[in-house]
Amino acid sequence: MPLYEGIGLINEKHPVVLEIGQAFTKAGFAGESAPRCFIPSTVPCKDNPTQVRKLIDYQDESDLYQMLVDFLNTIYFKHLLVTPKDRKVAIVESLFCTSQWRHTLAKVLYLHYEILTVLWIPSHLAAVCSTGSDTALVVDVGYSEALVLPVVNGVTLLSHVQSQDLGSKTFDENLKILLLENCTNKSKEELEPLLTPEVIEDIRLRACFVTKIRRAQLLSDPSFAPNLDPQLKPFKYEIDGDNFVEFEGILREQAAEVWFKNKDPEGSSLPYMILDCLASCPIDTRKKLASSILIAGGTPMLPGFKARLVRELKKIESELGETKPDFKDEKFTEKFRNGTYEFRIFSCPIKENCVNWLGGALYGASEAVNLRGVTKEFFMKNEIVPDWCNPGCNSVTGIVGVSNAASSPFGSGVGLPKGL
Amino acid sequence: MSHLFQLDTVKYVCCCGSLKPICNVYFCRHCLRLRCHYCVSHEVDSHYCGNCSENMPSAEAKQKRNRCGTCYDCPSCKQTLSIRATTIQVPLEDEPEKLVAKKLYYLACGFCRWTSRDAGLPDSQNTSGPWAEPENPLAQQIIEISDYFRMLAIREKNSKDKKFVQKSKYLAAGRHGVAHLLPRRYPVSVPEEMSKPLPTPLYLAPTEGMEDLPELSDDVYEDELIIPKVTSLTQRLRQLETQPRETSKLLPTHKQLLVKRSLRCRVCERNISKPEYSPVSIKFKIQLNAYFHVPQIRLMTPLNEPLVPGRKARIVLRLANPTQFPTAIRFLPFSFVPLQKDGSTDKRALDAGKFDPTRESSTDHSLPSHTLTPTTSITFITPSMTGGGTLGSGESTQIMKEIHVLPRRSERFSQNCDVIPPADEIVLPPRDETSDFDDFAETPDFNDDPKLVPWRKANKAAVYLDVIRQLTDGSEPPVLGITIEYDYVNTIVALESKGVQEPQKVRLQAHLLIALDRIPS
Incomplete structure (x- = not known):
């Protein structure tokens, strides 16, 4: 009974912490060490309740509004079990x-x-x-894209961001091609309709891993691939009661190579993204950033990922020092020639897929909610949530169009921390 | 329920603009308006366990992280686990050569055959465990980081109180640098303030280099992959603390509690639905469902052939009066007016005109047919135009409040048939529960015109209605829009003024949309 809440010490109402991702949503309470729920960002379909719709597939604003209302209703009353009005968020x-x-x-x-x-x-x-530190090179591999973003002494160096479509979506697309090619007991036509996104995601999670750098070099050349030793054994996967599919083992290590296509002229490889980002950062931050790489997002939780990433980085860096790589410009080489960087990756107190959420929970548990939170009155009056990309919120004179807002001594510097 | 109230056929239009069957609509007795799931505010009323039906006070539920103390879920398939007993022979303490039977307990899933022995948990001497639960090994470190952040935030707060800002590392940075937007003096801090060193963090996550991150072992390459031994995503996400990869590391988790919700009208802030506290009771303390207060309308005979634009057809509706008082029902042309803010006085972008959440919502039933534009014209609401009936002077303030408080949702619908309203009212006697079981009860005589009312029994009556199809595109299924006006006796007024006043009789309107081509089941 809500009446009895608020007696003694337990009346502290921790804010709700929400991270609505493109694929998964994490929700929980501030001050806790893990989210209460980790659910797909989907709502049941109106026409067919057995089907679900993804939140990101919204048609227009009103459609999104409806989906979010339904989605938050589920989160509040099925998972968090609190009255929404009572809690800060x-x-x-x-x-x-x-x-x-x-x-x-x-x-x-x-x-x-x-x-x-x-x-x-x-x-x-x-x-x-969530690491306790204030400087890190965040490598966030999400659903649709991978982002590399440096944060130095608590300041986001937004202009040095690197992004490529190397999220789980690309991974799964690539994996699907491999699955179709490497199936031993079904034809492509039979297999194709069985490979729903959920099945592919499940195979990625249960079968795939990131292989050793030495084997990867052999894998990249099709003529060497049969000489790999040891060869991975084929594995069976049960799609449903009628369909037991057998796949060649090689795809288990091949799939993750999508992140390490270093020869790709577009530069769509995770190690190159990181190096590109480092190269563009101010010189005195590079060493520190290189030794504090932070992996966020659920996709890179495959076994062997961190070990491989560190080795790839080291390898590219050492190659840059010796010979000129064939497609990168000289400036890039120059930057890495002299510095012997040590690449180190954070080992967080929580799994990578909850790292972002944990940060939110840490903020939520502190006074920051009251200090920095945007109140309902503010929103009702100004119709905006201040944002870095909105010039109206970042002008020197405060919010454009707001009559009595205090003038901002920080100007645009706070929102866009470049050069601070 | 679905066939009784014809979920897809007859829809009531709620104040907020949602279309719902009568069993999903509420009726606020204080505002005398229809309310629905969407436009009332929901509150958590009580926590209970869905398995053992045990009630749990909120404070305790909070402490136990919304989990039942006794019931466990299978980590493999999420069914409820049951406790199994087994006996073993153990030697007696004083006479080691003598064996006695001893009972031990373990958890087992009746669905997927998982047992707590699979997880390597030893059998327990008690039925209640204790069973090991997933725990983050680094939870203590997280608390330390959390403490550090609290400290930083308090420093920032203090520096603000002193009218100096500590340019704190995190809190001043990043995208949410909104402090400068607050209407407060916010000068840059003085040098002493700035030069104060920040406290060192209590815990820093370690970093791992090449030497700490060994490459995958050869076992990965040599061993055969057995998929059922690797956990699936849903299994991992149920144990967020550890997210194990091997199924042998799955641990049982306490069952998540469920809640009973109470609903509150946003306009008058009175309860519309309040369940009883006991988890096993399905009764309510307060239950203002519309089917206790608003005449029920059902389609008895649908169209027997498609209705061509411009043509007339005859349908039969069945009316029922659920209240304790007689009512007179009059049929009117459809006149629903969505709540709308007057655009000239309010320039906020949150206006209904700019974001009217439409019927694309996933949970809502809406009529099978829909066009992109509503065929009802949207006009600005004035007190005289609303369908609220005659409540006197309080009416306009109530509508003003509704406009501000209710979340609006203009579900799109097409209404392409009009009613030719009969001149007479249909009088329905009050509901009498005994008559439902009495097949030979006398049918009350109201001197009905047999051309209008072909059938009548107790508080129910059938009505012939002529409908005419609008001259629009004839490809859509026909949907009749109709407004009914009925007598409602407000007993709340009598209750609140301690019996001095007579129950107030008011005329109310309800707006309905009826899909005519549906076969009533």
Whole structure:
């Protein structure tokens, strides 16, 4: 009974911490060490309740609004079991989520659920703070893209961001091609309709791993591939009761090579993204950043990922020092020639897929919610949630169009921390 | 339920603009308006376990992280685990050569055959365990980081109180640098303040280099992969603390509690639905469902052939009066007006006109047919135009409040048939529960016109209605829009004024959309 809440010490109401990702949503309470729920960001389909719709597949703003209302209803009443109005909320969001998404989410929270204060935290900053440190090179591999973003002394160097479509979506597309090619007991035509996104995701999670760098070199050349020793054994996968599919073992190590296509002229390889990012960072931050790489996101939790990434980085760096690589420009080589970088990866107190959420929970547990949170009145009055990409929020004179807002001594520097 | 109330056929239009069958609509007796799931505010009322039906006070539920103390879920398939007993022979303490039977307990899943022995948990001497639970080995470190951040935040707060800002590392940085937007003096801090060293973090996550991250062992390459031995995503996500890869490391988890919700009208802030506290009771303390208060309408005979635009057809509706008082029902042309803010006085972008959440919502039933534009014209609401009936002077303030408080949702619908309203009202006697079981009860005589009312029994009556199809595109299924006006006796007024006042009789309106081509089941 809500009446009895609030007696003694237990009346502290911890804020709700929400991270609505493109594929998965994490929700829980501030001050806890793990989210209460980790669920797909989907809502049941209206026409067919057995089907689900992804939140990111929204058609327009009103459609998104409806889906978010339903989705948050499920989170609050099936998973968190608290009355939405009672709690402050900390939202962990991507720096690059669309303004439409952000604004709609704000409307759902402030207007439909009548939440009084919401703290908006960029996910990369949140990720860094979950390590206890304040400097890290965040490598966030999400659903649709992989981002590399440096954070130095708590300041996000936004202009040095690197992004490529190397998320789990690309991984799964690549894996699907491999699965179709390497099936031993079914034809492509038979197999194709069975490989739903869920099945592919499950195979990725259960079968795939990131192989050793030495084997990867052999793998990249099809003529060497049969000489690998030892060869991976084929494995069986049960799609449903009628379909037992057998696949060649080689795809288990081949699939993750999508992250390490170093010869790709577009530079779509995780190690190159990291080096590109480092090369563009100020010189005195490079060493520190190289030795504090932080992996965030659930996709890179495959076995062997961290070990491989460190070795790839070291290898490329040492190659740059000796010979000129064939496609990178000279400047890039120059930057890495002299420095002997030590690449180190954070080992977080929580699994990689909850790193961002944990940061939000740390913020939510502190005074930051009251200090930095955007209140409902503010939103009702100004119709905006301050954002780095909105010039109106970052002008020297405060918010454009807001009559009595205090002038900002920080100017654009706070929102866009480049050069600070 | 679904066939009784014709979920897809007859829809009531809620104040907020949602279309719902009558069993999903509520009726606020204080506002005398329809309310629905979407436009009331939900509250968590009580926690209980769905398996053992044990009630748990909120404070305790909070402490136990919303989990039942006694019931466990199977980590493999999420079914409820049952406790199994087994006996073993153990030697007696004083006479080691003598064996006695001793009972031991373990958890087993009746569905997937998982047992706590699979997880390597030893059998317990008690039925209640204790069973090992997933725990983050680094939880203590997280608390240390959390303490550090609290400290930073407090410093920032203090520096602000002193009208100096500590340019704190995290909190001043990043995208949410919104402090400068707050209407507060916010000068840059003085040098002494800035030069104060920040406290060192209590815990720093270690970093791993090449030497700490060994390459995959050869076992990975040599061993055969057995998929059922590797956990699936859902299994891992149920144990967020550890997220094990091997199924042998899955541990049983306490069952998540469920909640009973109470609903509250957003306008008058009174309860609309409040369940009883006991988890086993399905009764309510307060239950203001519309089917206790609003006349029920069902389609008895649908169209027997497609309705061509411009043509007339006859349908039969069945009316029922659920209240304790007689009512007179009059049919009117469809006149629902969505709540709308007056655009000239309010320039906020949150206006309904700019974001009217439409019927694309996933949970809502809406009529099978829909066009992109609503055929009802949207006009700005004025007190005289609303369908709320005659409540006197309080009416306009109530509507003003509704406009501000209710979440709006204009579900799109097409209404392409009009009713030719009969001149007479249909009087329905009050509901009498005994008559439902009395087949030979006398049918009350109201001197009905047999051309209008072909059938009547107790508080129910059938009505002939002529409908005419609008001259629009004839390819869509026909949907009749209709407004009914009925008498409602407000007993709340009498209750609140301690019996001095007579129950107030008001005329209310309800707006309905009826899909005519559906075969009533």
